[in-house]
Amino acid sequence: MAKAKSARRGVSRARKPKSLRTYLDRIRNDPAEFRTVSRTVNPADFDVTAVLGHLNQRREYPTVQFNNPLDLNGKPSKFPIVTNLFGTRERCAEAIGLARSEAGPQLGSLLCDRIDRKIAPVVVTSKQSPAHQNVLTGRQADLMMFPGVRHFEMDLGPVYTMGLIAKPPGGNFYNITFVKVFPEGRDRAGLTVHTLHMSRILREWEQKGEVCRVAYVLGHHPAFWLGTLNNTPWGDNEYATCGGFLKEPVRLVPSVTWGKDFLVPADAEIVVEGEIIPRERTVVNPFGDISTQYQGQQLGPVMMVKAITYRDGALFQNIFSGHREHMLLGSIPREGTIYNHLRNKLGNVTAVHMPYSACARYTAYISIRKVEEGQAKNTGLQALAHVPNLLAVVVVDDDIDVFNEEHVLWAVNFQVDPNRDISLITNMRMPADPRALGSTRVIIDATRPSHIAFPTRLRVPPSALDRVKLSEWLDPVTGGAR
Amino acid sequence: MTGMRIFWSTCPKCLKAFVVAWELRHSKHKLICPHCGHRYLADESAAIDERHTE
Numbered sequence: 001m002a003k004a005k006s007a008r009r010g011v012s013r014a015r016k017p018k019s020l021r022t023y024l025d026r027i028r029n030d031p032a033e034f035r036t037v038s039r040t041v042n043p044a045d046f047d048v049t050a051v052l053g054h055l056n057q058r059r060e061y062p063t064v065q066f067n068n069p070l071d072l073n074g075k076p077s078k079f080p081i082v083t084n085l086f087g088t089r090e091r092c093a094e095a096i097g098l099a100r101s102e103a104g105p106q107l108g109s110l111l112c113d114r115i116d117r118k119i120a121p122v123v124v125t126s127k128q129s130p131a132h133q134n135v136l137t138g139r140q141a142d143l144m145m146f147p148g149v150r151h152f153e154m155d156l157g158p159v160y161t162m163g164l165i166a167k168p169p170g171g172n173f174y175n176i177t178f179v180k181v182f183p184e185g186r187d188r189a190g191l192t193v194h195t196l197h198m199s200r201i202l203r204e205w206e207q208k209g210e211v212c213r214v215a216y217v218l219g220h221h222p223a224f225w226l227g228t229l230n231n232t233p234w235g236d237n238e239y240a241t242c243g244g245f246l247k248e249p250v251r252l253v254p255s256v257t258w259g260k261d262f263l264v265p266a267d268a269e270i271v272v273e274g275e276i277i278p279r280e281r282t283v284v285n286p287f288g289d290i291s292t293q294y295q296g297q298q299l300g301p302v303m304m305v306k307a308i309t310y311r312d313g314a315l316f317q318n319i320f321s322g323h324r325e326h327m328l329l330g331s332i333p334r335e336g337t338i339y340n341h342l343r344n345k346l347g348n349v350t351a352v353h354m355p356y357s358a359c360a361r362y363t364a365y366i367s368i369r370k371v372e373e374g375q376a377k378n379t380g381l382q383a384l385a386h387v388p389n390l391l392a393v394v395v396v397d398d399d400i401d402v403f404n405e406e407h408v409l410w411a412v413n414f415q416v417d418p419n420r421d422i423s424l425i426t427n428m429r430m431p432a433d434p435r436a437l438g439s440t441r442v443i444i445d446a447t448r449p450s451h452i453a454f455p456t457r458l459r460v461p462p463s464a465l466d467r468v469k470l471s472e473w474l475d476p477v478t479g480g481a482r
Numbered sequence: 483m484t485g486m487r488i489f490w491s492t493c494p495k496c497l498k499a500f501v502v503a504w505e506l507r508h509s510k511h512k513l514i515c516p517h518c519g520h521r522y523l524a525d526e527s528a529a530i531d532e533r534h535t536e
Binding site for chain 2: 281294
């Protein structure tokens with residue numbers, strides 16, 4: 001019956017374009033990866049983040065779908081919430097077509113290699129676009145219809161946490177970046193923008209005194225989002241970068257408001273078309289952000305809503321701020337960026353890790369094959385210059401596992417002469433330093449000194465470890481351990 | 483150059499405090515208390531902690 005129905009509708013048997021739902025179909029039968037909540041939840045009253053917080057305390061990081069949330073008017077919303085999609089390195093790897101076994105140290109580099117495998121987007125008609133199955137304009141385009149999540153107790157209110165798309169004046173390329181949207185009513189919202197390229201785009205439109213056309217996308221395949229996070233040069237069309245991550249062209253559709261002059265993702269769940277008003281500001285934040293502190297209340301640009309489109313049964317995607325998925329979204333591409341940069345510049349890097357203890361943003365542990373003194377500091381300087389939000393770089397030898405923080409801190413404790421091996425780099429600019437402290441960065445050379453006679457680490461001989469098989473040597477536990 | 487300067491404002495209505503970027507310390511824009519929604523100028527705060535590193 002279903003088959004006949006599909007045939008009547010002319011639905012192609014070809015593989016469906018990648019979308020959030022095609023990805024969820026891959027994981028929804030695995031309870032370690034995907035859970036649902038079907039009772040009514042009020043995301044504006046912390047119900048969603050309370051569930052995620054409990055799971056986080058249990059060190060469980062499934063994607064969670066909330067099937068019956070309330071909207072921002074307190075009424076049942078038709079849009080289920082999908083959140084915590086990026087909660088594990090394994091899911092991030094699988095999202096871009098890698099094996100789970102590739103989620104280790106090499107993941108960042110593998111991910112960054114995709115930047116150069118761009119695939120040009122294709123344009124489809126409105127009829128071919130699921131994102132245009134429902135089109136709301138005028139007073140029907142109501143930003144309050146969504147189940148916005150208030151994440152933390154001091155947050156200003158519910159926030160949308162996904163991606164903004166914009167083009168610069170005269171430029172024929174699209175930039176896509178994660179932007180927080182604070183709804184203020186039916187057709188108006190404040191934004192917080194943190195990336196250099198998107199800030200530049202808004203500034204250039206503002207200098208012309210013209211509105212900046214934007215599309216805010218609330219749901220797409222995770223590979224699409226991972227494609228937006230890389231340090232691409234100004235002028236790159238990020239739709240093409242995202243295509244490389246998806247391994248297929250991003251399908252675009254002319255927007256409802258501006259037609260072919262502004263293309264939006266055809267396979268998105270929800271698209272909000274809007275205009276950012278030049279020189280208008282509104283109060284946004286506090287918001288519990290990546291540093292697991294609150295960003296202070298501040299002024300942000302204002303978006304006026306022009307149209308809202310969504311697919312049938314659309315899902316509302318959310319990022320669980322300040323937790324694993326938020327951390328991994330930034331750390332994996334940055335690990336790859338640093339690794340590739342150091343590999344090209346110095347050639348001696350063996351691994352890069354941005355640990356959760358520094359919110360996977362502000363500290364890098366880097367291992368190198370050291371040949372001579374001074375290389376560690378040079379490595380640290382290169383990393384700091386390349387990734388502006390780094391506060392600290394710890395450089396270790398390649399026999400230290402940078403993904404094992406105990407190993408790294410052992411090296412810091414026993415191989416560092418603070419007077420010689422800790423370098424303070426003063427007056428370095430950091431975009432949006434969360435700490436309200438100074439602008440000083442630090443490089444710690446925790447490699448084993450090679451210029452002096454120096455102790456070495458104890459170890460059981462590897463030959464002995466190979467010879468002794470635990471399963472053969474330990475007495476059986478039956479009857480109690482002895 | 484210093485890091486991002488902030489201050490804490492205590493809402494004159496609910497007397498709960500929240501964190502604010504320095505750009506709003508002397509701004510014409512009213513703060514919005516995240517605890518009760520009250521809008522007020524920073525100078526109308528019940529208390530302000532604006533200590534800052536040198």
